[in-house]
Amino acid sequence: MSEPITREIDRSQMQISDEVAIEIHKMNKWYGTFHVLRDIDLTVHRGERIVIAGPSGSGKSTLIRCINRLEEHQAGRIVVDGVELTSDIKNIDKVRSEVGMVFQHFNLFPHLTVLENCTLAPIWVRKIPRKQAEATAMRYLEKVKIPDQALKYPGQLSGGQQQRVAIARSLCMQPRIMLFDEPTSALDPEMIKEVLDTMIELAEEGMTMLCVTHEMGFAQAVANRVIFMDQGQIVEQNNPHDFFHNPRSERTKLFLSQILGH
């Protein structure tokens, strides 16, 4: 499925600062009695682009959703941008407005136009005047190359266009971190490229990104680090080159042989 990434990313421009964006420490999570995430330790620096891979059910989505507090963790700490995630609503709000999230199934609001999708949160959460919010939204829509669809409804767009709107919608909140949960896996092949291109552009601008994806071309092109998860644990972390060409764990090898072999 993996389309070749057309544009080679210019990594020299991308700076990774020493500032820590996300810090996860000995985090554990259960669904009922099922132990989904086990002792997760992860530090993400500002400007890093991390790709998370792993077999289905290994807890990738859960991990990413914990960072956004869409799921609650039960043990350990998650600190996002200096704010620790507890049940404190204020903290959660703060974190959520710093962290953008893009879902597999886009989850656009079908009753609102593309523009309204993009301005909804800025207006109601950030309390930005409509005019200004719309201007920002248009800027991001231009960035994802669909300014002309602004007044259409999501149902009238193709999948690729919808996913780009979803990215624009997250960007409109001007987040400092972006989370992606398999953003391309629900798309037709010819649309995957559009979305990946948009993501690469984001990466080039130095956005901190965590991305669950099976697009290995993308991982090799933009990631600083690839994290491999299995059974709720981080099994291997490495830079993309070593990860793909020199995997150390048996599980990783097996996984890569399945993914790349086909």
Added chain:
Amino acid sequence: MSEPITREIDRSQMQISDEVAIEIHKMNKWYGTFHVLRDIDLTVHRGERIVIAGPSGSGKSTLIRCINRLEEHQAGRIVVDGVELTSDIKNIDKVRSEVGMVFQHFNLFPHLTVLENCTLAPIWVRKIPRKQAEATAMRYLEKVKIPDQALKYPGQLSGGQQQRVAIARSLCMQPRIMLFDEPTSALDPEMIKEVLDTMIELAEEGMTMLCVTHEMGFAQAVANRVIFMDQGQIVEQNNPHDFFHNPRSERTKLFLSQILGH
């Protein structure tokens, strides 16, 4: 998108007779006031394999559906296998049992097994005894290489398999002409090949085929003639080689550059 066609077709074996299979003369069609097909003239000889290409909305599907009387034309004549298509039900029935059609979205009957899908029309339209119909169906299912799926339901098959069942279903009526409307465009890339292979095999056996497709590899490999349509008109007709390497009309050139360039 276009996967390379693996098997090069042996054109020498394919005979085109002088007999006319389909004759379309000054055919016009309107949707309301919208003129979809304009003065279509087309003669298809028995054994010919024609690929129809053209931009979206140019009327390709409409043309092919008129031949099967799924749409009614308003002016001009369409003669299929010596039978003129008028509003006369008997003629329509005759034509439909001579002409098989394969759709983009397969349109298999989800409540029937694969085998039942294939035997339904022979039993109810051709009044063939069930046993015999099943034997024929199995033969065609073998031909499309899925005899072992005969008792499954369409929903349990992959897209490529479903499309092959659709082809087998049409063949079970033992049609003399087959129409294909973008048979591969709803398929994942890895499944396209299976279906194209099946179609090539059919072509080798001398079936008269009209095929709307964007698979240019396929066109080059099997077509006797490529027809290019735009805005409801036939803009260019040529043999595949000339069509691709030496297009005459400007529009064809533009179209080819889009299709092949991407």
Added chain:
Amino acid sequence: DTLDDVKARGELNCGVNTGLVGFSAPDANGNWTGFDVAICKAVAAAVLGDATKVKFVPTTGQTRFTALSSGEVDLLARNSTWSFSRDTDLRLDFVGVNYYDGQGFMVRKDLGVTSAKELEGATICIQTGTTTELNLADYFKSNNMDYQPVSIDSNAEGEQQYMAGACDAYTTDASGLAATRAAFADPENHIILPEIISKEPLGPAVRHGDNNWGDVVRWTLYALIAAEEYGVTSKNIEELTKSSQNPEVQRLLGVTDNLGAMIGLDAEWAKRAILAGGNYGEIFAANIGEQTPIGLARGLNAQWTQGGLMYAMPFR
């Protein structure tokens, strides 16, 4: 013609009250008994020769006349009042009167009311679609009194409402009140007020213009009444058939003259009608008379010879 229809069908469809003890009520097995029911049975016996060939169609105050005019029933014997508009505008034919009645009120004793005039402001249960409903409105209006009507659909419902105290008084035909009260566990705690505010001649009805059939029903009724007048009972009827010297009795019982033929029946029609449940007096006594829990006195319904209004036209 209804007579032919009934004969052809072999069964009489008779419209009766949904349930008014003594007049018409089904028992646990669906067998109907009562004063009105007896009329139906007598007619069936006269016409079909079998008193059991009746299909009883329970009707409410609201549905009874429609049931009759739509042909669903051949005969309506449902304590219905003979009134001008019913006889004319509603296109019915009342063939006679089987019970001379009047509208009364029933109240609880502990209410302390002794006269209908004291019912100012009271809540009164009233069956819709009846003459009593109209009488009630007129009565209170002409006496310049107010009341709150509670519309009910059937006697059973009226009973329930009244017993629950949802209405202070229940009004309907005095006979119906007596029948209702008789069914109470504590009849002694309820009184029927002395005022009778209307005339309610109750009788069987047939469709207007259905004259032959009307004759059959009318003369069956008269046969019952006349039988009492001449002392013909279900006990002595066989004997009288043989021995009676009274020419009118002889005609009635078909011994001489064939009156039956004149109304399209055989000679013994009246005899069978009387045998079905006895003569008028027997029917009265068995269903609503003083020996029954309902305990109605003959009063106006005594024979004319006894000072009452029951007066059969001559059989001649």
Added chain:
Amino acid sequence: MTDVTASVDPPFRLSMLIYDRRYRSLTFQVIVFILVMAAAWWLVNNTIRNLAVLGKDFNFGFLFQRAGYDIPQTAIPYTSDDTHLRATFVGLLNTIIISVLGCVAATFLGVAVGVARLSKNWLFARLMTVYVEAFRNVPLLLWILILYAVFTEVMPPPNAYRGDDPAASMIFFDNVALTNRYTAIPGLGMTNDPGVLDLGARITISWATIAFVVVLVGGWFIRRAILKHAQAVQDRTGLRPKTWWKNLAVMVLPSLLLIFWFGLHLEPPSLQGFNFTGGVNVQNSFVALWLALTLYTGAFIAEIVRAGILAVSHGQSEAAFALGLRPRRTMSLVILPQALRVIIPPLISQYLNLTKNSSLAIAVGYMDLRGTLGGTTLNQTGRELEAIVLMMGIYLVLSLLISAGMNIFNARVKLKER
């Protein structure tokens, strides 16, 4: 346009009536038409003959005769001297009143229960499920009868309130008496009565009522203006001014003023003679019917609401949360607008059902359209054909009005799709 040669159609032959697609449907329709017409003619002809046999005619003149019967609860003045037409109208008003009140109450109940069934509270959700299933799977008639029986059998009779040591006592500070006949509630008295507006036909409306309606409608428009203004301010500055107290003031203050102006006060009912007077006696038949319709329809509406909310995918709220929207805003900005599209059409058909079901009023003697026109009038005049035709016509018009409203709504909120 290009020149068009018409296809050479074969000349018309008789067999084309059957074999030609164009003519075939025509043939079929002609046959159907003839059959339907024949059936209609047959029915009408039978009716005419039957009427002739019975010596009846088809004539609505009876509507103008004196009705002669009383109606327990009327919205407009009515006496037994009025015509059947007015009685019919009284019945129609009663039907409309019970339907409207039923729809309003059932909507509130249904929405509350529908949301409650989705609650995370296991016990409460279960309880609501029990309610919904109990009402959906048992005939409405049973609930009407049971509730009516509850009122007539359980509540005390008015005279239980009598005496020095009454067996029953009024509730709400001696303002409301529940009896087995009616619920006596306080009436409204005015020290400064502005008089009434006479609409003719003895239908009057108090000027006070008109004043309240005007004030409330006006308040509603002002409230809209306030909201619009708030929206404008938000659009400009990003901050939404608080509006709830302004809204409250606009909606409530003028009414309060009017109350003082007219000297509006409650006049509690008191027991006089057999019954309570001075207030308003709401018949039990009405209350029981209303409760039964509300509870029954509410159960269906609850299911509709639940399904509507569930129809909005989980992803929608997650996306909203991820954008930082609070649950309440998520509900109002994202979930509800989408759920409503799913909810409203079946909701309206529940309104339709409720209106039609209100005809079961007959079971408890509430005099609605069926009770007056289709009941007493029909029976006293013996005009069953006319009365039933008229009654069905009126119900049909009511239903068509409701579904017309639904179609307009549907057309407006249709989601735009590709």
Added chain:
Amino acid sequence: MSETHAQTVAFVRDTMLPPAPPPIAEAGVVKWLRENLFSGPVNTVLTLLALAIVWFMLRHFGDWFSHSVWNADSLSQCRQIIAETWGEGQRGACFAVIRERWNQYMFGFYPPALYWRPTMGFGLLFVALAPVLFSESQKIRRTVLIVTTVLTLWMMLRLNAPGAWMIFAAVVFLGGLLISERNVSWLLIFSVLYPFLGVWFLWGGSLWSPIMALAGPLLGLLAWRLVARFIPLLAPVAGAVVTFGWWLLYSARAARDAENLLSFAIPFVRSDQFGGFLLSITIGLAGIAMSLPLGIILALARRSDMFLVKSLAVMFIEFIRGVPLITLLFVASLLLNYFLPPGTNFDIILRVIIMVTIFAAAYMAEVIRGGLAALPRGQYEAADSLGLDYWKAQRLIILPQALKISIPGIVSTFIGMFKDTTLVTFVGLYDPLKSMSDAVRASVSWKGIYWEPYIFVGVIFFIICFGMSRYSMYLERRLARDHR
């Protein structure tokens, strides 16, 4: 890439962590309570509220239920038993009335000696339904059939059914069981015959009547076939005309003649003797059986592209849906005689069934129309392109799918209709709810009893309706699992 950063140093986990049990707050009763009942202030309030409601119910109705009496001859006796057992002034339920009037609630005024007939008819219904409702699972079918066989035969025995009929029933049951094991589709023949048999069992009379009625559709089919050979389009019309013509004009006469020739009759039971649940179920089943096909026809007509057919269907459906059922029942009982030739008078139950059927069919049509609309256009086109004609396409391709989609709606229409059978009380039939309970209360011994009959009838209705809705949910789930 800057290799200076610590985090880019590769990390490999060599030993996998085993799953650990969740913290206390995450498991067991505590967690359940915390999450489900007391997760927040609102939730806690709701829990307390719910508990209050339950407590209220128990307080007010608990004693009444727990003090029920099942054995008494009259209300006063029952009250006395309560007073004796639980003390003076105690309340209690007198379900004895149900016990005493059980037969009446079940059969109305049906002749007691013939109770076995409806019982047998109801039992055989399951044989007829087996190939329709339980067609997919051999196991369920076997269980259902064996249970009904045993139950029905046992009840027939208790109701003193004649031996010949016991043997007949046993043979049919066992035969049904056997066929269902072999090839269940053969049982469909019995399903087709059943309506006629069922009617005969219930009403009795001459066997020739159902046979002659059955001849109607058969002759219709014959006419269809014959005409189809020449004018296929008119064939359905011809079939319908012949069928109805036969029914209206000749069926009764033929039955009479045949009966005279060769008599085979069982005692006739009049419609007015029907009552109670026998009546409800008879009307309900007949309505269900007839409203589905009628609804399908209406739905197809409404989706037809023939203007006249479509507008007629729309008018009919909207008219029926626009008026209350009760007015239609009034038409059935009061007006129908106006519309029919003078002197015709046909059975009130039949009239009610027709009205209920029409009413349900209009709703059914809308449900099925929804199902039809949900089918992708491609299905129609595929059928067309294979050369299937309209009726074949509908029968083989479109309807099977559309009906499956519509199952929930269809079943809730059935449930609605079954509940609506209680309205027949307003046209003077003895429905179990109002008329029967009124009749019971009219008797001196049970005067003044309200709640028990209502509760009893309500419970029965609940069981049937709830059962139907659960069955439809099961069906839906199973069908969703198939073909995927």
